[in-house]
Amino acid sequence: MNPRHVLLAVAVAIVWGVNFVVIEVGLQDFPPLLFSALRFFFAAVPAVFILGKPRVAWRYVIAVGLVLGVAKFGLLFVGMDHGAPAGLSSLVLQSQVIFTLLFAVLVLRERPRKTQLLGIGIACAGMVLIVIDHGLAAPLGAVALVIAAAACWGVSNIVTRHAKPQDTLRFMVWVSAVAVVPLLLLSLLTEGAHDDLDALGNIDLTGIGAIGYLSFVATLFGFGAWGFLLRQYDASTVAPFSLLVPVVGMAAAWVLRGEAVGPQQAIAAALIIGGMACTVIRRRTPRKADSAELMPAFTRTD
Numbered sequence: 001m002n003p004r005h006v007l008l009a010v011a012v013a014i015v016w017g018v019n020f021v022v023i024e025v026g027l028q029d030f031p032p033l034l035f036s037a038l039r040f041f042f043a044a045v046p047a048v049f050i051l052g053k054p055r056v057a058w059r060y061v062i063a064v065g066l067v068l069g070v071a072k073f074g075l076l077f078v079g080m081d082h083g084a085p086a087g088l089s090s091l092v093l094q095s096q097v098i099f100t101l102l103f104a105v106l107v108l109r110e111r112p113r114k115t116q117l118l119g120i121g122i123a124c125a126g127m128v129l130i131v132i133d134h135g136l137a138a139p140l141g142a143v144a145l146v147i148a149a150a151a152c153w154g155v156s157n158i159v160t161r162h163a164k165p166q167d168t169l170r171f172m173v174w175v176s177a178v179a180v181v182p183l184l185l186l187s188l189l190t191e192g193a194h195d196d197l198d199a200l201g202n203i204d205l206t207g208i209g210a211i212g213y214l215s216f217v218a219t220l221f222g223f224g225a226w227g228f229l230l231r232q233y234d235a236s237t238v239a240p241f242s243l244l245v246p247v248v249g250m251a252a253a254w255v256l257r258g259e260a261v262g263p264q265q266a267i268a269a270a271l272i273i274g275g276m277a278c279t280v281i282r283r284r285t286p287r288k289a290d291s292a293e294l295m296p297a298f299t300r301t302d
């Protein structure tokens with residue numbers, strides 16, 4: 001892999017890892033669903049007018065927009081707003097790898113490799129440790145919302161594999177556009193127009209910075225760069241860099257937010273990351289994979 005492309009892949013992983021801390025900061029200024037809607041609005045506008053049509057069937061754009069944009073990110077933001085810490089969320093959300101494999105087996109009738117089954121077992125053991133860790137500061141319900149977000153991410157990965165978008169950035173811009181209105185409506189129904197207008201009326205530089213980071217850095221730069229790498233190399237070459245995301249997320253939360261990582265959480269993190277690593281191990285070099293296979297899991301942050 002070209003050294004410059006290695007640096008680019010590492011940069012994307014850092015951007016997506018820090019993303020969780022930025023979400024936590026932004027949630028101090030905005031209700032979670034409104035925050036998510038604003039993130040997608042500015043990721044979509046004006047990019048949709050510049051990049052043009054998504055070049056895939058609209059049913060896939062709408063499906064991924066609802067499942068990934070509305071359900072996955074809505075659940076993630078609400079879960080973090082209800083107490084799931086940034087570092088823990090960055091780790092738990094990566095269980096999407098497990099859900100993607102399970103859905104591929106159940107829906108697509110794919111036969112998992114032995115290393116993938118081993119990886120699922122190891123990662124599940126780590127998830128169990130997370131759940132039973134009584135030292136967690138996060139309410140169990142908040143962690144459950146993040147796990148549900150990971151499941152939605154897994155569903156969107158399966159849909160995206162069917163869509164096979166050739167331009168990851170263009171596809172994500174239109175997915176973002178689809179998510180805006182449903183998220184705004186949900187925000188009005190559950191968070192209330194008063195809280196939404198109050199947040200918008202009192203927006204400060206911190207809130208603007210958080211929206212800007214999520215919209216332009218994490219979404220447009222992150223997915224654009226990741227899609228570029230997937231067009232240059234096999235998915236199995238690019239995918240392992242996604243394992244850096246929870247590492248960066250937990251480190252950033254520790255440095256920037258003071259989130260302590262206890263021994264049981266450290267063991268759980270090692271099991272989950274190790275399990276995910278097993279899912280990308282192959283005995284031989286695979287054929288060139290299309291960019292949809294791993295998008296948006298780094299596929300496809302946050």
